[in-house]
Amino acid sequence: MRIYFILLLILLSAPALALNVDYSYKAKVDSIYNNETAIYAFKFINANNNTERIQFYTISGYWDLTPTLILMEAFSTKNVNLEIVTYEKDLYGPQLVPVTIKLLNNEDSVVENLYVYIKSSNDTPKQYVPNVYMEVSMPTEIDPRKSTSIEVYLRNRNPLNMKDLTVSITSELFNKDFKTQLSGLEEKSNQILFVDLDTAQAPATYDVNVKLIYENKTISQVEKQIIIKNYADVTVEQTKTKGLFSTTEKISLYNEGNYQVMKTVNLERNWFQRIFTKASVRPEIIRDQGKFFMSWTIPLTPRLESEIVVKTNYTILALIIAIIIISIILYFLLRSPVILYKKAKIISGSEEGVSDIKIRLHIKNRSGQTIRNIKIIDKYPKIVQLEEESALGSLKPIKMLSADKLNSLLTWTLESLDPYEERLLVYKVKSTLNIVGNITLPLAKVKFHTPAGDRTSYSDKVKLLHKSHHSLKEK
Known part of the structure; x- marks a missing residue:
C-alpha cells in the first residue's frame, strides 16, 4: 500500500511533456472493478493559430480507450474525459495504462502512464479514517468599518471522498458555517468574506475558533486571535436659531468611533456677549490670539450623542433701552413747557x-x-x-x-x-x-x-x- 501512495503521488504530479499543445489531467475514477470504467479528466489548451487533431491510443492489449480522436480549433480550450476499460477478467490490483497522446499535424507524441486500480470481486471496500489538514489565514488586526476575509486551506490526507464537510467559524465578532467537499487526496482553499462587522465593536483581542466537521464530528480545529483596532470619528453639527432679541445655538456631537474620546468645542464670545449668554454645560473661558472663547471639553461615548445649548438673550437689554427711550419720550411729551x-x-x-x-x-x-x-x-x-x-x-x-x-x-x-x-x-x-x-x-x-x-x-x-x-x- 505504501508503494501505491508513492506511485499515485508521482502520477498526479506528472508534468505535461513537450507538445505543441498544453494539457493537464487528473483522475476522476481510478479504482474500478474489471467490468467498470476508469475516467481521467484532460484539459487541452491550443494557443496556436491552426486546428489541431489529437489522437489517444495504447499499445497494451488489455485496455480500450474512448475517445480516440479529438479536434481542437485554433486558440481554444477543451475538456475531455478519457474513459479506460479492460476486457481482461483476470487482471486486478494496481495497473499502469500506457496512453499515447499524439498530434497528427506534426506527429509529436507523449506517453502518459495512467494509474488504475482494479479491485477483485472478492475485495471489500477499505474504510479510511477522515484525516484532513486545515490551515487558517487571517489578518491579525482589522478595522471594524471594513470587511475582512478568512482563508481556509484544506488537504485530504487519504483517498476518502468526503462530500458533506462543514467549516464552522465561531467568534464574538462573527459566526458562519459553510459547506464544502473533498475528493480523495484533494486540496483546496476557501475564501470566506465577512462584511457585516459591528462598527461599534470595542477595541480588544478576540478569539476565533475554526472547526472542520464531518459526519457530526470535529476532525480538525484551529484557534486564532484577531485584534479590533480603535478609531475615532466625531461629527459636530451646529445649528443656529434667531429670535427677535435672542440667538440659540445648538452644538450636537456624535462619536461614530468604537472608543471614548475627548472633544473640545470653542465658541467665540466677547465679555459683553457673555453677560447675556447662558449655556447648558458650564464652559471655560479661554483667550486665543486676542479673542475670547467659551470652551467645552466633552467626553464622547461611542454611539451616543452629546448636546450643548448656548443661548444669547438681549431681551433684558432691549427692555432697558426701550424703557429709557420711552422715558425720554414721555419726559419731553409730559414735561411742563x-x-x-x-x-x-x-x-x-x-x-x-x-x-x-x-x-x-x-x-x-x-x-x-x-x-x-x-x-x-x-x-x-x-x-x-x-x-x-x-x-x-x-x-x-x-x-x-x-x-x-x-x-x-x-x-x-x-x-x-x-x-x-x-x-x-x-x-x-x-x-x-x-x-x-x-x-x-x-x-x-x-x-x-x-x-x-x-x-x-x-x-x-x-x-x-x-x-x-x-x-x-x-x-
Missing part, C-alpha cells in the same frame, strides 16, 4: 438781622410752541412789605392780595410766550424790623394754557441764610 425759577438775595442787613430782600422770578418757554394766557403767582411773608419801585424794565404785578395769615400774594399776567422766550420778574421786599435767623420764601407757580388744556408749573422754595447772605434752593 414752561419752567419757573425763583431766586432771592439779601441786599440790606446787619448782624442784628435782615431788612431788605430782592426776589427774582425767571420764566422760560422751553417748547417750540407759543404759550398763551400765562399767570404768575408768588407769595412773600407778611412780616415784610413790598416796595413800590421795581427793577428797570420789570413787569409790575397786577394784583396784591392777602393769601393767608402768614403770606401775601402777588400776581402777574402775560398774554403769551413765544417759543424759547424768557421773562424776568423782579421785586423787592423790606422789613421795618430786622429779621433774625433763616428766612424761607414760599414757592411760586405759573399757570398757562396749552392745546392739551390748562397746566401749572411750580418753582422751588427759597431759603435765605442771614450770616452768609447766600440763597439756597430747597427741593
Whole structure:
C-alpha cells in the first residue's frame, strides 16, 4: 500500500511533456472493478493559430480507450474525459495504462502512464479514517468599518471522498458555517468574506475558533486571535436659531468611533456677549490670539450623542433701552413747557438781622410752541412789605392780595410766550424790623394754557441764610 501512495503521488504530479499543445489531467475514477470504467479528466489548451487533431491510443492489449480522436480549433480550450476499460477478467490490483497522446499535424507524441486500480470481486471496500489538514489565514488586526476575509486551506490526507464537510467559524465578532467537499487526496482553499462587522465593536483581542466537521464530528480545529483596532470619528453639527432679541445655538456631537474620546468645542464670545449668554454645560473661558472663547471639553461615548445649548438673550437689554427711550419720550411729551425759577438775595442787613430782600422770578418757554394766557403767582411773608419801585424794565404785578395769615400774594399776567422766550420778574421786599435767623420764601407757580388744556408749573422754595447772605434752593 505504501508503494501505491508513492506511485499515485508521482502520477498526479506528472508534468505535461513537450507538445505543441498544453494539457493537464487528473483522475476522476481510478479504482474500478474489471467490468467498470476508469475516467481521467484532460484539459487541452491550443494557443496556436491552426486546428489541431489529437489522437489517444495504447499499445497494451488489455485496455480500450474512448475517445480516440479529438479536434481542437485554433486558440481554444477543451475538456475531455478519457474513459479506460479492460476486457481482461483476470487482471486486478494496481495497473499502469500506457496512453499515447499524439498530434497528427506534426506527429509529436507523449506517453502518459495512467494509474488504475482494479479491485477483485472478492475485495471489500477499505474504510479510511477522515484525516484532513486545515490551515487558517487571517489578518491579525482589522478595522471594524471594513470587511475582512478568512482563508481556509484544506488537504485530504487519504483517498476518502468526503462530500458533506462543514467549516464552522465561531467568534464574538462573527459566526458562519459553510459547506464544502473533498475528493480523495484533494486540496483546496476557501475564501470566506465577512462584511457585516459591528462598527461599534470595542477595541480588544478576540478569539476565533475554526472547526472542520464531518459526519457530526470535529476532525480538525484551529484557534486564532484577531485584534479590533480603535478609531475615532466625531461629527459636530451646529445649528443656529434667531429670535427677535435672542440667538440659540445648538452644538450636537456624535462619536461614530468604537472608543471614548475627548472633544473640545470653542465658541467665540466677547465679555459683553457673555453677560447675556447662558449655556447648558458650564464652559471655560479661554483667550486665543486676542479673542475670547467659551470652551467645552466633552467626553464622547461611542454611539451616543452629546448636546450643548448656548443661548444669547438681549431681551433684558432691549427692555432697558426701550424703557429709557420711552422715558425720554414721555419726559419731553409730559414735561411742563414752561419752567419757573425763583431766586432771592439779601441786599440790606446787619448782624442784628435782615431788612431788605430782592426776589427774582425767571420764566422760560422751553417748547417750540407759543404759550398763551400765562399767570404768575408768588407769595412773600407778611412780616415784610413790598416796595413800590421795581427793577428797570420789570413787569409790575397786577394784583396784591392777602393769601393767608402768614403770606401775601402777588400776581402777574402775560398774554403769551413765544417759543424759547424768557421773562424776568423782579421785586423787592423790606422789613421795618430786622429779621433774625433763616428766612424761607414760599414757592411760586405759573399757570398757562396749552392745546392739551390748562397746566401749572411750580418753582422751588427759597431759603435765605442771614450770616452768609447766600440763597439756597430747597427741593
